[in-house]
Amino acid sequence: MSKQIKLFNNILTEFDNANVLVEFVLVGSWCQHVYKNSNEYNYIMQQASTLTTMDIDLLVPDKNKVKTEADVPEILKRLDFIEDRKINGLIKYGNADLGLDFLTELKGKAQKDVIEIEKLKVNAEPLRFMDILGDNNIKVHFDNLEINIPEPAAFVLNKFITSQRRPKKEKREKDIRTAKEYYYILIKDENERKKLKDIFNGFPKGWQNTLKKIFLENGIDKKDFE
């Protein structure tokens, strides 16, 4: 795993050198590694487990807000990544140690299944509920870098709500396991408990009802959000 961590740090450093790191929000399981090792969150996340997958997920919340122009595929090529073109035109990146996916927010039902991020020369897969992570992100200090990650409260709520859309049982279980673990860490902290509540209360009623059902199934007291 140390090889993957080194490569992960190299990717972030190379993106930072190209002034492009600021355009992304790190989402997915590698957030857990950053929470645990960031100056801002390591005080509460020290005991949290970090079951990371071999895929790094980078979110571009809104392609129209991208300011920097950079040849991201060229940076990845230098890091020995190779393109993986899917049938629908989506391009993922991978090498022997890690994969890297670009994601964006799914806006409306009629949206295409691949969104071109012209300024970065990459395309991204639009996914539902990414706005939870994109709208509630925070800059943290990690490995001498500044990186955008979702507020842990947003990370937890996103995990809970996406779990119900996972077709695979194992993925669902993994989402719930991670969400529950982080939820129980966060409610011990006054600020984080408030953030959980605020983010939850900002959701549309439908999402709140879905989450309440998931909370009930997983023994989480919905009063924490009222």
Added chain:
Amino acid sequence: MSVLKHIVDEERDRLKNVIRNYQNKIKEYPKGSLVNKKIRGQFYGYIVSRQGKKIVTKYIGKKDSDDVKNMESTIQERKKLERQLKEAKMNYKEAERFAR
């Protein structure tokens, strides 16, 4: 445990794709090695490759020409991809062992 197994299975699938992509990419590059031959006091670059049982030698240009330099860097790139492919295959085998 099923969660861990699922992560390993996913990684195995990911590596399968990576291996296929490396193999396809390598096919875009010329096969063989670059050799310099001295002919009448001058050095010339050739690509030497195997085609079935035959060894084929193809002239590229004078040793210091742009064609030879370009070919040299192309061959280096291919060799780098071959090393990465080898590593991906090793990781795939490891993932297979874990998955069992």
